Every structure is written in structure tokens, then in C-alpha cells.
Amino acid sequence: MLELVTVSLLNGIVYGLLLFMLSSGLTLIFSMMGVLNFAHASVFMLGAYLSYQFGRWVGFWPALVIAPLACALLGAAIERYGLRRVHTSGHVAEILFTAGLAYVIEELVTMTWGRNAVANPVPAAIDFPLFHVFGSAFPAYKGLMMAISVAMFVFLWLALSKTRIGLVIQASLTHPRMVSALGHDVPGVFVLVFAIGSGLAGLAGVIGGFMLLTQPTLAHAIGPIVFVVVVVGGLGSLPGALVASMLIGILQTFAVAVDYSLLDLLRAGGVAVARASPWYELLAVKLATAAPIVPYLLLVLMLIVRPRGLLGTRDA
Amino acid sequence: MRRCTRGVAGLSVAIAGLAVAASALADVKIAFIDPLSGGGAATGILAQKTHQFYIDAINAAGGLNGEKLVLLSYDNKVNPQESLIQLKRATDEGARYIVQGNGSGVALALVDAVQKYNERNPGKEIVYLNYAAVDPALTNEKCSFWHFRFDADADMKMAAMTDVIARDKKVQRVYLINQDYSFGKAVAAAAGKMLAEKRPDIKVVGDELHPLQKVNDFSPYVAKIKASGADTVITGNWSNDMVLLIKAGKDAGLKVEWDTYYGGSPGAVTAIGEAGVDALKQVSEWHRNATPELDASVAAFSKRYPGKENEYAYWRAKTMWEMYAAAAKKAQSNEPVKVAKALEGMKMSTSLGEVEMRTDNHQILQPLYVSTLAKGVKYDSEDSGFGWKTDAKVDGKATALPTTCKMDRPQ
Numbered sequence: 269m270l271e272l273v274t275v276s277l278l279n280g281i282v283y284g285l286l287l288f289m290l291s292s293g294l295t296l297i298f299s300m301m302g303v304l305n306f307a308h309a310s311v312f313m314l315g316a317y318l319s320y321q322f323g324r325w326v327g328f329w330p331a332l333v334i335a336p337l338a339c340a341l342l343g344a345a346i347e348r349y350g351l352r353r354v355h356t357s358g359h360v361a362e363i364l365f366t367a368g369l370a371y372v373i374e375e376l377v378t379m380t381w382g383r384n385a386v387a388n389p390v391p392a393a394i395d396f397p398l399f400h401v402f403g404s405a406f407p408a409y410k411g412l413m414m415a416i417s418v419a420m421f422v423f424l425w426l427a428l429s430k431t432r433i434g435l436v437i438q439a440s441l442t443h444p445r446m447v448s449a450l451g452h453d454v455p456g457v458f459v460l461v462f463a464i465g466s467g468l469a470g471l472a473g474v475i476g477g478f479m480l481l482t483q484p485t486l487a488h489a490i491g492p493i494v495f496v497v498v499v500v501g502g503l504g505s506l507p508g509a510l511v512a513s514m515l516i517g518i519l520q521t522f523a524v525a526v527d528y529s530l531l532d533l534l535r536a537g538g539v540a541v542a543r544a545s546p547w548y549e550l551l552a553v554k555l556a557t558a559a560p561i562v563p564y565l566l567l568v569l570m571l572i573v574r575p576r577g578l579l580g581t582r583d584a
Numbered sequence: 585m586r587r588c589t590r591g592v593a594g595l596s597v598a599i600a601g602l603a604v605a606a607s608a609l610a611d612v613k614i615a616f617i618d619p620l621s622g623g624g625a626a627t628g629i630l631a632q633k634t635h636q637f638y639i640d641a642i643n644a645a646g647g648l649n650g651e652k653l654v655l656l657s658y659d660n661k662v663n664p665q666e667s668l669i670q671l672k673r674a675t676d677e678g679a680r681y682i683v684q685g686n687g688s689g690v691a692l693a694l695v696d697a698v699q700k701y702n703e704r705n706p707g708k709e710i711v712y713l714n715y716a717a718v719d720p721a722l723t724n725e726k727c728s729f730w731h732f733r734f735d736a737d738a739d740m741k742m743a744a745m746t747d748v749i750a751r752d753k754k755v756q757r758v759y760l761i762n763q764d765y766s767f768g769k770a771v772a773a774a775a776g777k778m779l780a781e782k783r784p785d786i787k788v789v790g791d792e793l794h795p796l797q798k799v800n801d802f803s804p805y806v807a808k809i810k811a812s813g814a815d816t817v818i819t820g821n822w823s824n825d826m827v828l829l830i831k832a833g834k835d836a837g838l839k840v841e842w843d844t845y846y847g848g849s850p851g852a853v854t855a856i857g858e859a860g861v862d863a864l865k866q867v868s869e870w871h872r873n874a875t876p877e878l879d880a881s882v883a884a885f886s887k888r889y890p891g892k893e894n895e896y897a898y899w900r901a902k903t904m905w906e907m908y909a910a911a912a913k914k915a916q917s918n919e920p921v922k923v924a925k926a927l928e929g930m931k932m933s934t935s936l937g938e939v940e941m942r943t944d945n946h947q948i949l950q951p952l953y954v955s956t957l958a959k960g961v962k963y964d965s966e967d968s969g970f971g972w973k974t975d976a977k978v979d980g981k982a983t984a985l986p987t988t989c990k991m992d993r994p995q
Contacts, residue, residue, distance in 0.1 A: 276807055384893035
């Protein structure tokens with residue numbers, strides 16, 4: 269029992285930090301620019317493919333730097349030549365633009381690398397057990413992922429709250445005219461923010477590429493859960509995204525470990541449900557089986573009870 | 585035509601072109617209804633190439649009864665509703681045979697639709713050739729005269745797998761993990777029943793169902809398997825669910841024997857690598873080392889479609905088209921009703937052994953192999969250096985199971 273709890277807790281934290289890594293760029297872009305970027309998961313996927321490609325040419329460690337930089341450059345181009353023009357037409361146009369971009373990236377990836385998963389194994393340098401918990405190995409690459417995820421949080425947090433450029437970025441969101449009247453380059457700030465957000469997605473892609481499967485459906489596989497994290501945490505709140513990621517990661521992991529159903533709960537309370545009852549099938553579903561819908565359940569509950577999210581400052 | 589483009593655009597142009605070319609000729613039209621986009625596209629497109637390959641071989645040998653075969657492709661996105669729409673399209677375009685394999689949910693919908701179509705359109709009947717959907721119901725309570733299955737069903741595969749387990753005294757504690765839909769439940773039920781019969785001393789320490797193709801990280805499930813103390817995991821998982829499951833197991837250092845249906849899924853051998861040697865098993869109708877030398881048609885296929893993502897996987901398609909051609913020759917007609925009647929009870933000898941299409945439920949009986957991933961075999965998989973080695977071979981006749989099928993036959 270202690271073994272399962274410890275390993276599950278560890279798995280939950282790993283999954284939570286992975287979710288944060290995926291959603292930090294999205295949160296950054298939304299909080300600083302007010303743009304809900306539907307192409308975020310696609311840039312993440314592109315990061316995975318680029319790291320695979322560069323990894324084959326120049327090795328893993330250079331790829332860990334090159335792939336996110338390439339994604340950041342792409343992000344800057346998207347903002348400068350696409351989003352800036354669309355921005356004047358309002359939020360619906362922005363969302364349509366990024367959603368369309370997601371399809372374009374997916375098709376480009378399919379055309380370039382094919383429909384099947386590419387062989388993107390864990391790099392040998394980080395493919396060893398870091399330590400053992402109750403006989404279960406904890407792979408080093410998961411340790412690296414956790415370190416990168418925490419580093420992302422610290423970097424973003426410090427950059428936004430403690431540096432001058434962070435103050436300018438924050439001010440540009442609420443008072444763009446004033447900031448530009450003071451001589452700051454507001455459009456340049458937006459390009460920078462979008463580039464950093466995309467770069468973070470690319471960095472997450474490098475790690476996510478070998479943790480998950482590098483294939484064209486990767487963006488679809490993680491897209492919805494990333495939005496859940498951002499909404500539950502509070503749209504635009506960085507600490508909120510971290511809390512929500514950990515909450516979802518740990519909840520979902522523990523749900524998998526629980527082999528009890530609502531039926532068992534009712535039985536424990538002295539209520540018997542007949543097998544013929546129309547509710548029997550539904551009540552008999554084990555929590556473990558229902559685990560993957562837990563985040564979405566949380567999303568619906570959050571929107572009903574507290575639409576602004578855990579630490580959000582404005583309503584969704 | 586832009587055959588070199590690999591994108592959807594190129595593909596759909598090619599398919600549309602094919603359809604136009606086909607309608608101009610009076611040929612035997614065969615509709616391939618399977619996923620050509622989305623999550624199941626990798627397996628669907630590989631199967632499409634394999635069917636095309638064997639149909640081309642039949643045409644190159646002069647066709648059947650003076651006619652050529654034409655394969656038309658329809659993308660169903662592994663969705664039952666979409667499949668029914670595509671079936672309508674296929675019949676409108678004159679298809680008399682349909683070929684499908686991915687997803688038993690789709691197969692159950694199609695069997696029903698084909699039965700109804702044939703009742704309403706006498707003289708224009710269609711025959712359904714199923715090469716991969718293995719829910720036992722399709723040849724039992726849901727059986728149909730118009731449906732022929734060329735893959736062993738989930739129960740037959742489990743029977744072969746449990747025969748091997750029964751002889752292996754190392755197996756003491758078994759964990760079942762399967763996908764939460766008709767096929768996964770059928771695998772779990774068959775495993776529980778057959779283990780209880782053949783090895784009552786084995787303890788089933790877990791029976792897990794997880795959502796179909798939605799799990800990104802199997803680590804929590806692996807933690808549970810580990811905590812249960814299982815020494816063997818039985819799973820019917822396929823595609824991503826197979827690859828991610830064994831990958832999570834490998835990362836956590838889980839030391840178990842993996843008894844799988846689809847350990848040969850594209851990417852699975854690459855994902856588990858060396859950790860799968862002597863541990864990953866599969867049950868299948870063929871593997872690369874089933875015969876001492878690679879079959880000529882397998883070699884020719886690899887030459888026509890090079891690359892890892894085109895690794896040959898559908899031996900049963902070869903059996904299917906050879907049997908189909910033999911039936912059409914025997915019937916001296918390409919008329920579906922006559923071919924179907926000729927297919928019933930048909931026997932054929934192949935390089936792997938005797939195969940037979942059962943008359944009572946239209947289930948093929950073909951040799952089955954239980955094999956283990958091993959080092960130093962002649963033909964490796966996915967350029968990994970590891971390949972499949974036969975543990976046990978079950979002859980076609982011995983795979984037969986009782987059926988509850990009662991089908992209505994046309995006069």
C-alpha cells in the first residue's frame with residue numbers, strides 16, 4: 269500500500285510537471301497578449317519533430333537548444349506577419365487564425381515526416397535509472413523533464429515580476445498606448461512574448477517527443493488537456509497553471525490506482541443496488557476506468573463554481 | 585499523377601482519380617473501407633498497400649474470369665457512422681465486394697448494413713471480406729452469410745496463447761490490461777475463462793480496462809501492475825496503446841512477460857528495444873521468421889514499398905486474395921453470391937500449412953504462431969536487430985472453436 273502510494277505520488281508529480289511544461293507557454297501568451305493560441309500544441313509537436321531531426325544530425329544536446337530556438341523564430345514570424353494583422357479584427361479572428369495554423373502545421377509535419385511515428389528513442393545520455401523506489405526505476409530523463417519544468421516556472425516568474433522588461437510586458441497588456449508613448453516598442457514586446465511562448469512549447473516538445481510518441485497525432489493527444497490546465501488554473505495565471513497541473517497530475521494518477529466504484533461506496537453505506545437497476549452499469553464503473561475523464565470533470569466543475577479558475581483574476 | 589506527395593491532398597487526388605478511372609471500365613470493384621486519416625491511418629494505409637499489392641498480382645496474372653479487379657478506397661476514420669456513409673458511396677459507385685479490418689465496432693455496423701442492403705437489393709448483393717476485426721461475435725451471434733473473416737478471432741488467439749502459458753510453470757500471477765470497448769472486454773473475458781480451465785493454479789491479480797487510444801502516460805498503470813506482484817501481463821492493446829504501455833513498463837524497469845495480440849504493431853519493437861528480448865510475445869498468423877526463407881511476395885512487397893513504415897504485416901491478406909481468386913475460378917464467375925458459395929468450406933494449402941474457410945460461420949482456420957522477441961534471428965523487425973522466434977505453432981484445424989452461428993443462406 270505504502271509502495272503504491274509513494275510511486276503514485278511520484279508519478280503524479282512527474283505528470284503534473286509535464287502538464288505544466290506543456291501549458292506554461294500558452295499561459296504566458298494568454299496572460300500577456302490576451303490571445304488564446306490554438307496552435308500551441310502544434311508548435312509543441314513541431315518542437316518534438318525538430319529535435320528528432322536535429323538530434324539525428326548534431327546529437328541530442330545541441331538539438332535541445334536548436335529546436336526551441338527554431339520554434340521561437342517561427343513564433344516571432346507568426347506574430348509579426350500573421351497575428352498582428354489579424355489582431356485588428358478581434359478575438360474571433362485570432363482564434364480562427366491560430367486554429368487554422370494548427371491544421372497547416374499538422375499537414376506540413378505529415379508531409380515531411382510521414383504518418384507513422386518516427387523512431388525518437390530516449391537519448392542514451394539520459395536513458396538510465398536515476399534511483400529506485402520500492403524496486404521501480406525512476407528514469408533520468410524524467411528527472412531532466414522535472415528540472416526543466418521547474419526552471420521554466422522560476423524563469424518566467426522572475427522575468428515577469430522582477431525585471432524591467434517584465435514590467436514593460438505587463439504594462440503593454442493593459443496600457444499599450446501609454447507604454448508606447450513612453451518610448452517602448454510595444455509591437456516588439458508582443459513579438460518577444462509570442463516568441464518566448466513558442467520557444468517554451470518547442471522546449472517542451474523536445475522532452476515530450478521521446479516521453480510520448482513523435483507522430484502527427486501528438487498535437488491532438490495533448491491539446492485538450494493543456495487547455496484544461498490553463499482554464500482550471502485561471503486564464504493567464506502562471507502560479508495557477510502550476511497548481512492546476514499538479515492537482516490534475518496527482519488526481520488522475522491516484523484515480524487510476526483506485527479499484528473501487530460508486531457501487532462499493534453505496535454498499536459501504538448500506539445501500540444495495542439491484543443488478544437489474546438501470547443505474548447498475550454506470551455505478552459499477554471503477555474509478556480507475558474513469559480516471560482519464562477526471563481532468564475534464566474538474567474543468568466543468570470549475571467553470572460552474574469559479575469561472576475565473578483557481579488563481580485567475582478575470583472570468584473566462 | 586503526383587505519386588510522390590505523401591500528404592492528404594495528393595492521396596485524395598489519387599483516390600478520386602482512381603474512382604474516375606474505375607467507373608469507366610466494367611471491372612470487379614472492391615471497396616476498401618478503413619481509416620486513411622487520423623489516428624488509425626498508419627495501419628489503414630499499410631493494409632491498403634498490401635491489398636493493392638495482391639490485387640495487382642491477380643490482375644498481372646490475367647485477372648479473374650476475363651475481368652480485372654479494381655480497389656477503390658474510402659476513409660472511414662475508424663468510425664461506425666462514417667463507415668455506413670462510405671458503404672453507401674461504395675455501392676453507389678458499383679462496388680460488389682467490401683474489405684475492412686480496423687475496429688470491431690465498425691465491423692459490427694457493416695455486417696448489419698450489408699445484410700440489410702442485400703435483402704433490399706436482390707441480384708446486386710455485396711460480400712464483406714474482413715481481414716482484421718476479431719470480435720468473436722462476428723462469427724457467432726452476429727454472423728452473416730455475406731461476411732467472411734480471414735483473421736483468427738480473439739478467442740482463437742487467446743486459446744493459442746493460453747496453451748503456451750499452460751506449459752510455462754513460471755507463470756503464476758497474471759495481470760489483464762485491455763482497452764475499454766467490445767474487443768478489449770472480449771480479450772479479458774477469454775483470458776479469465778481459459779486460464780481458469782487450463783491452469784486453475786494461476787491467479788489473476790488484476791483486470792484493468794482503460795480508455796481506447798486516450799492514455800498518454802501509462803506509468804500509473806505500470807505502478808499498479810508492479811504493486812500487484814504480477815509476473816505476466818496479458819493485453820490485446822494495439823497501436824499507440826500497445827507502444828506506450830510497454831514503453832512505460834520498460835522505463836519503470838517492470839520485469840514481466842508480455843503476452844500480447846499486437847506486440848508486432850508498428851513501433852512496438854522499437855519502443856521496448858532490448859528490454860523486450862525473451863519477454864515480449866505475440867500471437868499471429870505469420871511472422872518474419874515463420875519460414876526459414878522470407879516468402880517471395882513479402883520480399884517483392886518490401887521492394888515496391890521500401891522503408892520502415894511499410895514493414896510487411898498482413899500475411900492474411902495474401903491468404904485472403906489467393907482464396908478469393910480460387911473461389912472465383914471455381915465458381916467460374918465474379919458474381920458475389922456464387923463466389924461466396926464457392927468460398928464456403930474451401931480448403932487451400934499454403935507455405936505455412938492447410939487453411940480452410942468454415943462453412944458454418946465463415947471463420948478461416950489457419951495456422952497460428954506464438955512467438956517471442958529474440959536476438960540473433962535471421963529477419964529482424966524495424967531494423968532493431970531483434971526479431972520474432974516461434975515458440976509454438978498451432979495447426980489451422982486445431983484452432984477451431986464451437987460456434988453459435990445460425991445463418992440464413994440464399995437459395
